[in-house]
Every structure is written in C-alpha cells, then in structure tokens.
Amino acid sequence: MMRVLLVEDDKRTSDYISNGLASSGHVIDVLPDGRDALAAGLREPYDIAIVDRMIPGLDGLSLVRSLRAAGGKLPIILLTAMGGVDDRVEGLDAGADDYLAKPFAFSELLARLNALGRRPPIAQEKTVLRVADLELDLARRVAKRSGQIVELLPREFALLEFLMRNEGRVLTKTMLLERIWNFNFDPQSTVVETHVSRLRAKIDKPFETQLINTIRSTGYSLHAPR
Amino acid sequence: MRLGKLARSTPFRLAALYVALFLVSLSGGNIVAYNMVATYLYERLDTHVMERYREIQSAYEARGVEGAAAMIGSHGPAINGQETLYLLRGIEGEFLAGNFRVPSVPPGFSTFTGENEGGSSTNYRLYRGTLGEEQLVVGVSYDDTNRLRRIALVSFGWATAIVLGTGLGGGALLAFRTRRRIAILSETMKLVGAGQLQTRLPVSAREDDLDVLAVEVNVALEQLETSVAAMKQVTTDIAHDLKTPISRLYITLEEAIDQAGTDAEAKTRLETALGEVLQISSTFEAMLRISQIEAGARRGCFGPVRLDQLLEEMLEIHQPIAEEAGKQLSLLPRRGVPRIEILGDQDLLRQMCANLIANAIRHTQQGAKIGLTCGHEQGWPFIIVADNGPGIPEAERAKVFKRFYRLEKSRTTEGTGLGLSLVKAVADLHGAHIVLTERSPGLAVRVVFPKCQQV
Incomplete structure (x- = not known):
C-alpha cells in the first residue's frame, strides 16, 4: 500500500x-x-x-x-x-x-x-541478484541458471538486471525502451519484443520453469513460478 | 591572412579606389603647377640677366667703353658664383673689362659652367649682345633657381606621399572598424541561425547605414520570434485541447473493456477502438514532434556525436529484429578514418537512424540484405542505409518525404506515414541533405552532413 x-x-x-x-x-x-x-x-x-x-x-x-x-x-x-x-x-x-x-x-x-515507489533499499546494494535458480553476479558480470553459466550480450545483461531488480513487478515496453535502449521515441520496430525473446531463449527455454512472463498488451515481469 | 581579408573588405576597396583617383588628379595638378613654377623661375632668371645687361648698356651709351668698364668694375670680382659675371670684349675679341674670361660665347642666351677654386662648379645663364663695336657678355648664376625648382618638385612629391599614406591608412582604419562591426553583426546572426531568436543586433548611436540595416533586421527578428512563439503556443494549445478528449476517450474505452466482463465480442470491438485511438494519438505525437524539430528549437542542445558508434549501436539493436524478419543487417566495411564525429542532437540522430533501418526492414522482401555505413567524403560526413529491396520508383522519390505519403504497395503495412518526414526534419535541423539512389535492385539512403560541423 x-x-x-x-x-x-x-x-x-x-x-x-x-x-x-x-x-x-x-x-x-x-x-x-x-x-x-x-x-x-x-x-x-x-x-x-x-x-x-x-x-x-x-x-x-x-x-x-x-x-x-x-x-x-x-x-x-x-x-x-x-x-x-x-x-x-x-x-x-x-x-x-x-x-x-x-x-x-x-x-x-x-x-x-x-x-x-518505496523500492526496498537493500536491492540497490546487492552484488548478486537471485530469482529462483537464476543468479546474476553484478560484480563479475556473470549470469547462471541452475548453476550453468549463460552467455549474455551486454545489453541482454542490462535487460536481465533491470527485470531482476524489479522482480515481480510489471515493466512495460516503453519503460524498457527508455531504460535499456535510451529510446524516448517509438522506434517503429519490435525492439523490445525481439530482445526479450532472445533473452528468453537463453535463460528460460533450455530449462523447466519460465521466469520471464509476458503481461498481455503491457509488458513483462520476471518472477519465480507462483 | 588578416591583411588579405582586410584588402577584400568593401570599405577598404572603396578607400583604395578613392585614393587612386585622388592621386591621379593630384599628380596631374602637381605636374602642371611644377611646370608653371619652373617656367616662371627661368623667365625671371632671364629678366634678371637682361636687367644687368641694360645697366651696363646704359653706362656705355652715356660714356662709351670707359663708362661701361667703370660700371663693371664697381661690381667687384667673381667669388664663388654669388655674383654677376661681366665680360666686355673689343672688336678683335680682346679683353676690355670684366670679371671672367671665356674663349667664345654664342650670341643671345646660353649656359656656361664655371670652375671655382676648390673644385666646385657654378652654372650660369649668359647673354651676349653687341654694344657699338664691342661685345658684352653678362651672366647670372642659376643654381639658386635650380634649387628652388627642386624644392618645388620635392614638396609636390611629399604632398603626394602624404595623401597616399593618409588615404590608405585611413581607408584601412575605416575598413577595420567597419569589418569589426560587420563581424559582430554576422556573429549575432549565427546565434539567430542556431535558434536563439531572442538575439538582437547591436545598434550604435551613429545611426549610419549599418545601424539602419540592423534596426530593420531587429524588427524582422522581433516578428519572427513572435510568430514562432505564437506557433509554439498554438501547438501547445492544440496538444492540450485535442489530447485531453483523446485521453478521455482512451480512459472510457479502457474502463469499458474492464466492465465488458465475459462478452468476448464486445471486448474485441472495444480493443479495436482502443487501438485506433492509440494510432490517432501516436500520429498526432509524431506530427507535434516534427513541427518542434522543424521549428529548430533543439539546435540549442547540439553536442558532439560519433556517427560510427551510433551505427554500431543501431546494428546491435536492429540485427536481431532483421534476423527475425528473415533479413540480414550488417555494417559494411568502411574506408578512411575510424572516427566520424559531427555536431548534432544525439537523441534525434538515433531516432533518424532507427526510422531508416525500420523502414528498410519493413519494406524489403524475405532474405533481403541491409547495410549500414558511415564515412567522410572530401570532409563531408555521411551515413548510408542501403538495401537490395524493391527500391523507390524515380518519380516517387521526392514525394516520400512528404507527410503521410505512402507508396501504393505499402499502404496496407503498418506505420504512420510520418517516419521519413521525421527523418527529413532531423536532417534539415542538422543542415544535412538526403540523397536517395537506385542500387539496381534496391535503395540507398545517404544522409550527408555539412562540412563545418566537424568537432
């Protein structure tokens, strides 16, 4: 509240x-x-x-x-x-x-x-973000899922970090465009959809549970299965 | 370099022309005056010689040879050319009286150079006449006359030199001062060109022609500023008055969708309507954006932009999108320097590139290749987005930048029809021009930035 x-x-x-x-x-x-x-x-x-x-x-x-x-x-x-x-x-x-x-x-x-609003202050100081079996080491720039290292491009890493920091929250396409790509305009192309789907292919597809959830006509939310 | 610039300036050229004309007339006048002075001096000399001659002549007529000799004797000996020369010769040419001797003197006027003691010489004007049986020669030194003539010549020379010096110097000074004023005016106009419409030209108290011009320009700037401000106000008003109802319509539809519950058909229809509202809104947004860019308000926040880095970023963002669409996007190998830097608005340039690339992806067939590159051509920085798609027919090329213009075959595809208008507006803001070329098959869009914008 x-x-x-x-x-x-x-x-x-x-x-x-x-x-x-x-x-x-x-x-x-x-x-x-x-x-x-x-x-x-x-x-x-x-x-x-x-x-x-x-x-x-x-x-x-x-x-x-x-x-x-x-x-x-x-x-x-x-x-x-x-x-x-x-x-x-x-x-x-x-x-x-x-x-x-x-x-x-x-x-x-x-x-x-x-x-x-009222973001838990501790999330800013963490150097390792964890959601279920997904682990993101911010200091060493390494992503792991179920202990396996997942190779990410720099922009994919930033995208995943933003999603994980906002675990459970919905992030809209416009928010992602502004934050990750610094696009303050409509790019007339599927920038967000394509890159999220690439990220998904790396961290979700090879595993049992899906962490990145699509919120219809709004955006995405990363959280452990509920 | 500075002197060259000075010589090219209008006031200096006018001053130089004026000085040249003045010099021609002055030297003409000087030549005439000099000749008159010289003629007068020599006439005066001859008169002087004749006066001396008549003196002796009248003594001869009164008292014969003795009278003349006595008169000659009273004038004393010849010393260093300060005096008058006399020579009275008899019928056989024998010396009767006088203070110098020469073997022969032609009758009438002649000149003679006498050697003095100590090696110097004196020039004389001589006159030989006949007194009864005797011959009389009288001479007067004309060295003084020559000196006067030289003084006249030198003084006329000096006058010319002084006129030349003050004329050119004054012209340069005037040119320099005018140049400085013009430079201030041109600097101010550059600020205006950069979008700072509140700038005014300085007006001095002199009220000369430059000030009159400045006042007129200031009046025009005032009007321009007012109309730009009015246009901005209108834009803001329209934005507010039109977007508020659009926003309310959107809210109504969203709430209706929420309340539609299980009525799937109603929900679908409402969602279609919502989509249309969004389309109206984004078209409207794009038009506002284009007008703002065209108004040039953004020129104030130009900074250095690396075109090469910009394209690399665009490649990274759009490569997966192109792949997904079954097309291939790549950076073409570049010739020349690695750094391509211009002065511009980073945000708008990114949007321009994103639009061009999105266009290329949207309007090409499966398997098409799209290439990006940038470079310098004779110092002109450029970027190119090229594809091997269907291209744009020659007749339609100029029209594609018009607002809402869409090629017949792409009318059904998505988009506002404003993408290329925005590209054009951003290019215009940067003083860049866009060249569309046929690649047989395909299209190359080349945006060429102005040379001087290099950082």
Missing part, C-alpha cells in the same frame, strides 16, 4: 486514476490546484506524487521545482498532454523521476508507480 498524491484538474482523468489505484490497494489524495498540492506535498508524508503538467494555481513543472527546492525526495511522475521532443527533458530537468504522456494505459502508470 502506498500513499499517493495525485495533482490533476481533469475530473475524468483523476477519477480514472484514483479508481484504478484504489482497486490496487493504494490510498490517494486528489488535489486539482498546484498551490494546494505544494502545501500538501510539503506537509504530508506521501510515498509518491503524480503531477499533471497543466494545472491551475501553480503549473506542474513549477510545482516539481518547488518541491525539489524544499529538499523533498518524494518520487514524482509527471503526466502531460505534450509528448514533444523537449517536454520530456524539461520535465526530468525540473526534478521529476518519470514522465508519462497522455493518453496512457492505466497499466503503464501502475507499472511506473510500482517501479518508483
């Missing part, structure tokens, strides 16, 4: 997000005004904030800047109607942790929320 601050003036969108989050078991405060949101953001111990870029009172970018200037470490996802070339960079420069262009699937927002 996370406590989420949602700053959004469009009732339709805020209902949609808060309904969705509530049914995923999160607690949401919705504020349509930027100034109110700044006060609330500084006062209340939220786990994460979702901020629309165009809101009355104080615009989204200024709100993010003010929160950061006040020293807040609150993870922030910016929502925007503008998906232009510079808009993303501007948003991240202002101090947002993630950036999502409208329209977005709720699953995309949820995945990003889960990836950002």
Whole structure:
C-alpha cells in the first residue's frame, strides 16, 4: 500500500486514476490546484506524487521545482498532454523521476508507480541478484541458471538486471525502451519484443520453469513460478 | 591572412579606389603647377640677366667703353658664383673689362659652367649682345633657381606621399572598424541561425547605414520570434485541447473493456477502438514532434556525436529484429578514418537512424540484405542505409518525404506515414541533405552532413 498524491484538474482523468489505484490497494489524495498540492506535498508524508503538467494555481513543472527546492525526495511522475521532443527533458530537468504522456494505459502508470515507489533499499546494494535458480553476479558480470553459466550480450545483461531488480513487478515496453535502449521515441520496430525473446531463449527455454512472463498488451515481469 | 581579408573588405576597396583617383588628379595638378613654377623661375632668371645687361648698356651709351668698364668694375670680382659675371670684349675679341674670361660665347642666351677654386662648379645663364663695336657678355648664376625648382618638385612629391599614406591608412582604419562591426553583426546572426531568436543586433548611436540595416533586421527578428512563439503556443494549445478528449476517450474505452466482463465480442470491438485511438494519438505525437524539430528549437542542445558508434549501436539493436524478419543487417566495411564525429542532437540522430533501418526492414522482401555505413567524403560526413529491396520508383522519390505519403504497395503495412518526414526534419535541423539512389535492385539512403560541423 502506498500513499499517493495525485495533482490533476481533469475530473475524468483523476477519477480514472484514483479508481484504478484504489482497486490496487493504494490510498490517494486528489488535489486539482498546484498551490494546494505544494502545501500538501510539503506537509504530508506521501510515498509518491503524480503531477499533471497543466494545472491551475501553480503549473506542474513549477510545482516539481518547488518541491525539489524544499529538499523533498518524494518520487514524482509527471503526466502531460505534450509528448514533444523537449517536454520530456524539461520535465526530468525540473526534478521529476518519470514522465508519462497522455493518453496512457492505466497499466503503464501502475507499472511506473510500482517501479518508483518505496523500492526496498537493500536491492540497490546487492552484488548478486537471485530469482529462483537464476543468479546474476553484478560484480563479475556473470549470469547462471541452475548453476550453468549463460552467455549474455551486454545489453541482454542490462535487460536481465533491470527485470531482476524489479522482480515481480510489471515493466512495460516503453519503460524498457527508455531504460535499456535510451529510446524516448517509438522506434517503429519490435525492439523490445525481439530482445526479450532472445533473452528468453537463453535463460528460460533450455530449462523447466519460465521466469520471464509476458503481461498481455503491457509488458513483462520476471518472477519465480507462483 | 588578416591583411588579405582586410584588402577584400568593401570599405577598404572603396578607400583604395578613392585614393587612386585622388592621386591621379593630384599628380596631374602637381605636374602642371611644377611646370608653371619652373617656367616662371627661368623667365625671371632671364629678366634678371637682361636687367644687368641694360645697366651696363646704359653706362656705355652715356660714356662709351670707359663708362661701361667703370660700371663693371664697381661690381667687384667673381667669388664663388654669388655674383654677376661681366665680360666686355673689343672688336678683335680682346679683353676690355670684366670679371671672367671665356674663349667664345654664342650670341643671345646660353649656359656656361664655371670652375671655382676648390673644385666646385657654378652654372650660369649668359647673354651676349653687341654694344657699338664691342661685345658684352653678362651672366647670372642659376643654381639658386635650380634649387628652388627642386624644392618645388620635392614638396609636390611629399604632398603626394602624404595623401597616399593618409588615404590608405585611413581607408584601412575605416575598413577595420567597419569589418569589426560587420563581424559582430554576422556573429549575432549565427546565434539567430542556431535558434536563439531572442538575439538582437547591436545598434550604435551613429545611426549610419549599418545601424539602419540592423534596426530593420531587429524588427524582422522581433516578428519572427513572435510568430514562432505564437506557433509554439498554438501547438501547445492544440496538444492540450485535442489530447485531453483523446485521453478521455482512451480512459472510457479502457474502463469499458474492464466492465465488458465475459462478452468476448464486445471486448474485441472495444480493443479495436482502443487501438485506433492509440494510432490517432501516436500520429498526432509524431506530427507535434516534427513541427518542434522543424521549428529548430533543439539546435540549442547540439553536442558532439560519433556517427560510427551510433551505427554500431543501431546494428546491435536492429540485427536481431532483421534476423527475425528473415533479413540480414550488417555494417559494411568502411574506408578512411575510424572516427566520424559531427555536431548534432544525439537523441534525434538515433531516432533518424532507427526510422531508416525500420523502414528498410519493413519494406524489403524475405532474405533481403541491409547495410549500414558511415564515412567522410572530401570532409563531408555521411551515413548510408542501403538495401537490395524493391527500391523507390524515380518519380516517387521526392514525394516520400512528404507527410503521410505512402507508396501504393505499402499502404496496407503498418506505420504512420510520418517516419521519413521525421527523418527529413532531423536532417534539415542538422543542415544535412538526403540523397536517395537506385542500387539496381534496391535503395540507398545517404544522409550527408555539412562540412563545418566537424568537432
């Protein structure tokens, strides 16, 4: 359960997000005004904030800047109607942790929320990641499944590391494109599908159980069989 | 190098031309003036000689040879050319009176060079006339006249030299100052070209022609800045006003899909509708992106980009995709230097390459080969994406960069029809041009970047 601050003036969108989050078991405060949101953001111990870029009172970018200037470490996802070339960079420069262009699937927002919010701090310090019988040695850059060494290309290693760090969480195709390939645009090709399938062929296919799961029309999630 | 540049500048050339014209007229005037001075000096000399002659002549007419001799004697001996020479000879040519002797003097005016004690010489103007039976020769030194003539010549020479010096020097100074002002203007315009539309040309208090020009350019820049800002505002407004309903439509459909429950047919239809909404949204997104790139706002964040590394990365990403599609993607061996570096926007260049490669994979037949390469041609950095697919008919080549233009045979394949427009926009932003060539069979897309963008 996370406590989420949602700053959004469009009732339709805020209902949609808060309904969705509530049914995923999160607690949401919705504020349509930027100034109110700044006060609330500084006062209340939220786990994460979702901020629309165009809101009355104080615009989204200024709100993010003010929160950061006040020293807040609150993870922030910016929502925007503008998906232009510079808009993303501007948003991240202002101090947002993630950036999502409208329209977005709720699953995309949820995945990003889960990836950002309250990540167990220990996962950052581990040098060996383990999921079931899959083992990734970050220091020695070695991947093993059932004790067998699996040869991975550098980009496949990065992909597997990202999936394992987010064990059990859904990672969307766009998130993978941004994080692994640094593509902040639609590549017009099956970059993610192809590379995930290559990775699968190496770490899943030769073994009994499948660890990389496809989440239909959303993305992928790596976890031990449930 | 600097001097060469100076000599090419318009103000200097104008100054040099003006100085040349002035020199021609000045020396013409000087020659005429010099000749007049010289003529006057020699006429004055002859008058002087004749005055002395008449003095003696009138003494002779009054008192005969004795009178003339007395008058000659009163003038004293010849010393170092400061004086007048006299010689009175009798009918036989015998010496009667005077202060010098020469064997023969032609009648009328003539010149004579007399040796002085100590080796120096003096030039004289002589006049020989006849007084009754006797002959009288009178001479006056013209060394002073010669000296005056030389002084006139030298002074005219100096005047010419001074005019030449001040003319050329002043011209160079003017040219240098104007050049500096023009250099400042051209630097400022470069900033404007780089997308910094808020830049203005400096205007001095002189209000000269350059300032008038600068003011006019500033007015034009003002208008350009306003219209670009207005265009951005319109884009933002459209983005907001159009994307909000699209976003709500999307939300409605998603919720409807959730609530459709077990009604499989309704669910499929709703999912199709959702797909269409996504297509509208991504087309819209692509158009916004292209307009933003075309507006040139990104030029501010150009940095060094290694084209060779970019292609290697693209190969690594797209090779498996091509393989899966039954095609072969490879880096072609390169000629020349290993590092190909340009000044550009890394993110956009990656997107441009990704689009070109995705296009090549999408529009070629099974088993097709696609090659990537980059290089320098006479210092022009380029990248090439080539395939041995069906190519593009000559007549359609120029059109493929137009928005939403799609070849007849590819209308049914996926894509927004904006991929190549984006490629074109990115190329234009970088001042690069795109060349499409037939490879029989196949197509080669070559993006040639400008020379000066080398880092």
